[in-house]
Amino acid sequence: MPVLTRSAAQPLSSRRPAARRLTIPCGRTRLVCRGRPLVMGILNVTPDSFSDGGHYADPEAALMRAIRMEAEGADLIDVGGESTRPGSAGVPxxxxxxxxxxxxxxxxxxxxxxxxxxxxxxxxxxxxFEAGASILNDVTALRHDPRMAGVAARAKAAVILMHMRGTPRTMQRAPRYRDVVEEVAGFLQEAALRAQVQGIARNRLLIDPGLGFGKTVTHNLELMRSLDRFVALGMPVVAGPSRKSFIGKVLEADVPDRLVGTLACVAQAQRCGVHIVRVHDVGPAVQLIHMLEAIEASHAARG
Known part of the structure; x- marks a missing residue:
């Protein structure tokens, strides 16, 4: 089955793109995509993240949270120790x-x-990596630290390359694009080529359009609508809409009340063939994905 592509005027297909069925090697293990988005559970161990800062700063609390997310159906856990919320300055x-x-x-x-x-x-x-992590999620797409690509290559880690304009401190200062979808797609293609030149195998690379990182509400909605454009680039796609401010602005909802908007974005990601969704609320996302799978399976069985 060919990779799904569409123009802005075409409706989304209800069929999954075949590109989602693949294996991503990461360290000594692998991620296997078998026709549905994998769910990446977010575990922030920071005091100042926009959504859950301070809740899991204690290692035992973080472990309990991760165990719960695994039980709810998470396929991988993403641990972050530095807030990248808009305006944040970073830590040593x-x-x-x-x-x-x-x-x-x-x-x-x-x-x-x-x-x-x-x-x-x-x-x-x-x-x-020495402690057992096997995936790198780099919001700068390997641009911040010149040593990063070599470290990831030696570890044979899978690497998520994300688009961000500027830095977390500056990224929301009037971001502008002529065509946000094509500019972000072009950036990610170039980032993937650079990573390969630096020794990271293509089958270990994933791309993330960077929802909420240097984009307006309109930019984020355009990216959500066009996620299949990134799937068409031929690399696994990660989407991270969870509790983001663009959801809050559309729904006039504070952070604790953005679950429904997040799940709408997860559904859109699944329809577009996205390989991994990065979320705080693992259980609801897993249930939504399985329900959509059941609906699609019933249609296939009837056909």
Whole structure:
């Protein structure tokens, strides 16, 4: 089956693109996509993340949260020790290590699913890989730290390349694009080529259009509508709409009240063939995905 493409005027297909069925090697394990989006559970161990800052700063609380997300159906857990909310300034590597290492060590010993580290610092990534993480989620697409690509390549980690204009501190200062979908797609293609030149195998690369990172509400909605454009690039696609401000602005909802909007975005991601959805609320996302799967399966059985 060919990769799904469409113009803005064409309706979304109800059929899944075949591109979603693939295996992503990561360290000594692998992620297997079998026709539905995998669910990445977000575990922020920071005091200042926009959604759950401070809730899981204690390593044991973080472990319990990860165990619960795994039980709810998470396919992988993403651990972050530095807030990337709009306006945030970042923290030194030593502080980031202090936050994430006790958590990653516990998760690697306890969970049966892969662990991802959300960092732009090579020093943090290297230590995380040594402790058992097998995926790198870099919001700068390997641009922040010149050592990062080499560290990821040596670890044979899977690498998520995300689009962000500017830095977390500056990214929301009047972002402008001529064509946000095509500009972000072009950036991600170039980032993937650079990563391969730096020694990271293409089958270990994933791309993320960076919802909420240097985009207006309209930009984010255009990206959501056109997620299949990124699937058509031929690499696994990650979408992270969870509790983002564009949902809040559309629905006039504060962070705790953005679950329904998040699930609408997860449904759209599934319809477009996205491979991984990154969410805080794992259980509801898993249930939604399984329900959509059942609906599609009933249609296929009838046909």
């Amino acid at each position: 590597a030593a502080e980031e290590l202090r936050r994430v290492m006790p958590v990653i060590e516990r998760l690697a010993r306890t969970l049966r699913i892969p662990v991802s580290v959300d960092t732009a610092k090579a020093e943090v990534a290297e230590r995380a």
